[in-house]
Amino acid sequence: MNIVYERRTDKSLHEAIQSLEESLKEASFGVLWQLNFKDKLAEKGLELKDDFIVLEVCNPKQAKDVLEKNIHVGYVLPCKMVVRTEDRKTYVGMTSPEKLIGLFDESELKDIAKEVEASLKKAIAASI
Numbered sequence: 001m002n003i004v005y006e007r008r009t010d011k012s013l014h015e016a017i018q019s020l021e022e023s024l025k026e027a028s029f030g031v032l033w034q035l036n037f038k039d040k041l042a043e044k045g046l047e048l049k050d051d052f053i054v055l056e057v058c059n060p061k062q063a064k065d066v067l068e069k070n071i072h073v074g075y076v077l078p079c080k081m082v083v084r085t086e087d088r089k090t091y092v093g094m095t096s097p098e099k100l101i102g103l104f105d106e107s108e109l110k111d112i113a114k115e116v117e118a119s120l121k122k123a124i125a126a127s128i
Contacts, residue, residue: 003100005121006082006093009128013051016083016090016127020055023123024081029057032078051085059116066101066112073109076100079120092124 009016021031037052058078066073081094097120101113 003096004093005096005117005124006091007124007128009090009092011090011128013053013083013085013090016092017053017055019127020081020083020092020123023126024057024120026126027059027119027123028061029059029079029119029123032056032058050087051083053083055081055083057081057120059119062112062116066109069108069112070104070106073101073104076103079116081120081124092128094120094124 011019017034024031033056035054037054038048038050041048056078057080063077066077079094079097081092084091084093097116098110098113101109
C-alpha cells in the first residue's frame, strides 16, 4: 500500500510552492496552513538537511460532504501536501486521500476520496 504520491520537478522549492498553490486554487482547493519543518526545527536548534514544507489543503464542499457522512474522517483532514528538496532536486507530493479515507471502509466516502485524489494529482501535474 503506497500512501505517498510524489513527482519531481525542475522548479525551485519556492517556484514549486507558488505553482502548486495556483493549481490548487484552480481546482477549488485552498491552502489552510503551511509549515516549514526546516525552519521550525532550526528555531529549536536542530538542523534538517533538506527543505520540507507541508501544506494543509482543503476543498470546503468535499470536506463538508465527508464530515456529514462520518464525522471521524475529520481526524485525517485536511489533506496534506508536501514540497521538499533532496540532493538539490525538488519534489511535490501528497498522502493519498483514497488510502486514508479507505481506512473507514465506507463506499460513499471512497467515491469522494477518489475525486479528491484525482483533483490533487491533477494539481500536482499542472504545477510541475
